[in-house]
Amino acid sequence: MLSPEQIDENFKDIKPPLSDDHARVEANRCLYCYDAPCAVACPTHIDIPEFIRRIGTGNVVGAAETILDSNILGSSCARVCPVEVLCEGSCVYLDLDAPAIDIGRLQRYATDHVIEQGIQVFEAPAEKSLGRVALVGGGPASLACAAELGRLGIQAVVFEEKPEAGGLNRYGIAPYKLSNDETRQEIQYIQNMTGFEIKTGVRVGRDVSFAQLEQEYDFIFLGVGVSDSRKLGIPGEEKDGVVGATEWIEELRKKPLHQTQVGPKVIVVGAGNTAIDAATEAARLGAREVTIVYRRGKDEMPAYEFEYELALKDKVRFQWFTQPLEVLGNGRVEGLKCHRMQAGSLDESGRPVPVPVPDSDFVIEADTVIKATGQVKHNFLSEIKGVELQWGLVKVDENYRTSNPRYYAGGDCVNGGKEVVNAVYHAKQAAQAMHRTLSQGGK
Amino acid sequence: MADLTSNFAGIKSPNPFWLASAPPTNSGYQVNRAFEAGWGGAVWKTLGGPIVNVNSRYGALSYRGHRVMGLNNIELITDRPIETNLKEIRQVKKLWPDHAVIVSLMVESNQQTWHEMVKRVNDTGADGIELNFGCPHGMSERGMGSAVGQVPQYCEQITTWVMEAAEIPVIVKLTPNVADIVPPGMAAQRGGANAVSLINTINSVTGVNLDTLVPNPAVNGRSAHGGYCGPAVRPIALNMVGSLSHHPEFNLPISGIGGVETWRDAAEFILMGASSVQVCTAVMKHGFRIVTDLTTGLSKWMDEKGFRTIADFSGLSAAKLSDWGDLDLNHRVVASIDKEKCIGCQVCYIACEDGAHQAILLSKNNGSRIPVINEECCVGCNLCSLVCPVDGCITMVVQNPSEPARSHNQYLAAGEEPIGNYPRHTAQIPS
Numbered sequence: 001m002l003s004p005e006q007i008d009e010n011f012k013d014i015k016p017p018l019s020d021d022h023a024r025v026e027a028n029r030c031l032y033c034y035d036a037p038c039a040v041a042c043p044t045h046i047d048i049p050e051f052i053r054r055i056g057t058g059n060v061v062g063a064a065e066t067i068l069d070s071n072i073l074g075s076s077c078a079r080v081c082p083v084e085v086l087c088e089g090s091c092v093y094l095d096l097d098a099p100a101i102d103i104g105r106l107q108r109y110a111t112d113h114v115i116e117q118g119i120q121v122f123e124a125p126a127e128k129s130l131g132r133v134a135l136v137g138g139g140p141a142s143l144a145c146a147a148e149l150g151r152l153g154i155q156a157v158v159f160e161e162k163p164e165a166g167g168l169n170r171y172g173i174a175p176y177k178l179s180n181d182e183t184r185q186e187i188q189y190i191q192n193m194t195g196f197e198i199k200t201g202v203r204v205g206r207d208v209s210f211a212q213l214e215q216e217y218d219f220i221f222l223g224v225g226v227s228d229s230r231k232l233g234i235p236g237e238e239k240d241g242v243v244g245a246t247e248w249i250e251e252l253r254k255k256p257l258h259q260t261q262v263g264p265k266v267i268v269v270g271a272g273n274t275a276i277d278a279a280t281e282a283a284r285l286g287a288r289e290v291t292i293v294y295r296r297g298k299d300e301m302p303a304y305e306f307e308y309e310l311a312l313k314d315k316v317r318f319q320w321f322t323q324p325l326e327v328l329g330n331g332r333v334e335g336l337k338c339h340r341m342q343a344g345s346l347d348e349s350g351r352p353v354p355v356p357v358p359d360s361d362f363v364i365e366a367d368t369v370i371k372a373t374g375q376v377k378h379n380f381l382s383e384i385k386g387v388e389l390q391w392g393l394v395k396v397d398e399n400y401r402t403s404n405p406r407y408y409a410g411g412d413c414v415n416g417g418k419e420v421v422n423a424v425y426h427a428k429q430a431a432q433a434m435h436r437t438l439s440q441g442g443k
Numbered sequence: 444m445a446d447l448t449s450n451f452a453g454i455k456s457p458n459p460f461w462l463a464s465a466p467p468t469n470s471g472y473q474v475n476r477a478f479e480a481g482w483g484g485a486v487w488k489t490l491g492g493p494i495v496n497v498n499s500r501y502g503a504l505s506y507r508g509h510r511v512m513g514l515n516n517i518e519l520i521t522d523r524p525i526e527t528n529l530k531e532i533r534q535v536k537k538l539w540p541d542h543a544v545i546v547s548l549m550v551e552s553n554q555q556t557w558h559e560m561v562k563r564v565n566d567t568g569a570d571g572i573e574l575n576f577g578c579p580h581g582m583s584e585r586g587m588g589s590a591v592g593q594v595p596q597y598c599e600q601i602t603t604w605v606m607e608a609a610e611i612p613v614i615v616k617l618t619p620n621v622a623d624i625v626p627p628g629m630a631a632q633r634g635g636a637n638a639v640s641l642i643n644t645i646n647s648v649t650g651v652n653l654d655t656l657v658p659n660p661a662v663n664g665r666s667a668h669g670g671y672c673g674p675a676v677r678p679i680a681l682n683m684v685g686s687l688s689h690h691p692e693f694n695l696p697i698s699g700i701g702g703v704e705t706w707r708d709a710a711e712f713i714l715m716g717a718s719s720v721q722v723c724t725a726v727m728k729h730g731f732r733i734v735t736d737l738t739t740g741l742s743k744w745m746d747e748k749g750f751r752t753i754a755d756f757s758g759l760s761a762a763k764l765s766d767w768g769d770l771d772l773n774h775r776v777v778a779s780i781d782k783e784k785c786i787g788c789q790v791c792y793i794a795c796e797d798g799a800h801q802a803i804l805l806s807k808n809n810g811s812r813i814p815v816i817n818e819e820c821c822v823g824c825n826l827c828s829l830v831c832p833v834d835g836c837i838t839m840v841v842q843n844p845s846e847p848a849r850s851h852n853q854y855l856a857a858g859e860e861p862i863g864n865y866p867r868h869t870a871q872i873p874s
Binding site: 025027032033034093095096 | 507508509786787788789790792793805812832833
């Protein structure tokens with residue numbers, strides 16, 4: 001058992017803030033590229049060289065303005081974005097075999113400054129007279145959309161079922177990337193600056209109907225994300241100690257870290273980024289053996305390379321080409337029976353199909369099995385009249401408008417689960433489209 | 444193996460690197476440390492009448508995170524008693540007989556006072572005297588320093604007085620705060636000086652504090668202009684050294700001063716006509732230890748180039764400095780980007796597009812970020828190659844001449860209008 005202090009230490013910021021001096025040195029290293037590849041790579045197209053230049057000249061508030069103008073959730077994105085494959089992964093310095101500019105932490109430096117000091121970087125109209133929009137789900141997509149609507153003079157109300165808004169930022173991200181306090185402060189900040197309302201503890205479809213929202217609001221924005229962790233579909237899955245990754249992480253983020261018991265032997269099924277989060281978090285909570293089992297090989301692993309390396313640092317073991325068959329145990333998990341797989345012929349996506357190796361069954365001992373093979377889509381979406389779905393995801397046009405003109409959608413419920421920065425981009429497009437329509441007097 | 448020993452106007456030193464008269468040569472303690480570190484000589488901080496300094500004496504220019512690109516000071520000459528300085532000079536000279544100790548002087552403009560001062564220095568065993576005709580702040584308000592250096596007549600007169608009493612070589616230190624460095628240099632020569640040194644510091648205000656609104660450095664809510672030095676002044680100094688050294692009537696040795704920090708800078712000063720080099724700001728930033736790069740770097744470069752002594756290359760580049768009117772108008776260069784080296788920052792593109800001649804195009808190949816030179820529009824200005832962050836990525840390729848070399852002056856002499864062999868501006872305002 002680790003002490004609460006040790007656990008807090010294990011979960012401290014993996015990318016700590018830059019000091020003033022470090023930020024200045026790093027900002028001055030930026031080449032100020034023209035039509036910079038980092039900004040092209042950013043889904044919200046933050047003018048990265050511009051904000052870095054402003055940090056370098058001591059215009060830190062101006063830097064935050066550049067960031068937040070493009071990406072209102074620039075503070076959380078600075079922490080949770082996979083910068084290694086987006087902005088920093090495009091830095092021209094990499095061509096010189098020199099380290100990329102530390103864009104994520106510079107972005108954090110600028111946004112922390114204005115959030116901590118409560119400096120509003122732009123003004124939103126106090127009167128929200130252009131129209132009213134209800135936003136369903138209080139995650140990054142809805143928050144970003146509501147903020148953008150607020151800036152455009154449209155009244156926005158976010159409906160969130162849980163006790164707090166934030167969605168994955170609040171309940172899903174690994175705490176060493178983004179803390180609860182940081183999430184709360186960011187939401188408070190953008191709410192104060194742009195002026196929108198959040199109603200927590202309200203589930204649309206139960207406490208208030210979509211029909212009611214349609215009556216009271218000009219538009220409805222769906223930012224509901226995806227639902228529960230996918231089942232493994234193997235015997236024994238109902239045993240105590242078998243949990244979904246997103247549900248497990250949510251529990252972890254609801255209380256002080258040391259109150260989550262885990263362990264000593266944890267298996268995580270799946271090799272995506274959520275699987276890595278769960279495995280790393282289990283290890284940091286004190287689990288002695290953490291094993292990721294994945295039915296394909298490392299080359300097919302969906303997780304980012306840097307996430308994989310993080311897990312290796314936390315001594316997570318990777319069991320490739322391993323397919324779970326049955327959860328063993330008497331009421332409670334005692335082990336996971338698996339068999340070995342091997343790479344077969346290529347499927348349509350060009351990946352080798354894993355095929356079982358005959359007579360290769362074996363058992364991995366475990367007291368916890370965390371399922372991280374994706375999430376299912378929300379069922380209730382199919383009940384909204386006129387909103388077409390495809391593979392369970394909401395179908396949208398280039399303005400993120402659904403097939404029902406009163407509904408827009410963005411974030412994970414549209415793309416199946418990508419980054420916060422993608423949700424912010426969808427949200428901004430949707431808000432601007434709603435604004436265009438409302439300005440022309442239409443719905 | 445290169446021989447770095449120096450004989451500058453009869454002043455001998457193991458290498459041509461001297462400390463300039465400034466805070467690093469304020470005391471025997473410092474000069475002794477400098478010689479231990481490997482400096483060949485030192486010009487003692489200027490002696491003169493008693494003065495008192497202010498606190499808050501230096502201001503600096505930083506550029507994109509690089510501290511002290513330029514330094515300015517409002518410090519005056521030495522504020523230590525003259526007897527103490529003379530005693531320490533004697534001590535240091537005894538400890539370091541083969542190193543150059545030069546004493547900088549500045550007293551009021553009066554023959555008797557100069558004579559007395561020079562005689563006291565003669566007695567110390569010092570190797571030479573430098574006349575501070577350059578200090579642009581404080582002392583100049585009292586009719587000394589640059590107040591002398593700016594008027595060739597004063598410059599010559601005081602040099603003459605000094606030469607009447609001097610038993611050791613005399614160097615006149617010139618101020619850059621003049622329209623043309625040649626007249627004061629020639630005045631020193633007429634006065635009988637054995638050598639000149641240049642440049643002293645440049646009149647400057649390094650900046651303004653945006654909170655207090657007081658210029659730097661602030662002294663109790665006020666400031667005064669100071670003397671500017673450091674890497675930022677080097678190009679100005681190189682020009683002045685070059686224009687004096689290649690002047691046909693000027694024939695004194697030159698000690699080059701102004702932002703020297705590395706062996707490369709030193710080599711450049713010597714190529715422009717100096718035969719010793721003085722350093723201050725770099726030592727104020729990094730300490731005496733930088734001299735080992737100066738000596739080893741210069742020595743290795745000389746070996747590589749086949750120069751055995753300093754004299755072998757002194758002035759070689761000054762000889763290539765000419766009037767603009769004598770430059771070849773038919774010489775043509777065109778930028779060329781090495782695709783292998785290009786990292787796609789497109790900094791050359793925007794520099795050319797907004798700041799020069801619209802001769803670089805963004806790539807039309809989807810995904811490629813390697814810009815394309817539009818040779819039809821390139822005037823060979825060099826800007827792209829200067830802003831490119833990758834060494835050797837953009838080169839200026841010399842074109843085969845279509846016309847024989849011909850200068851503006853040659854055209855004029857032939858009674859013809861120069862034509863110029865390069866494209867003219869073509870981009871139009873969008874209608």
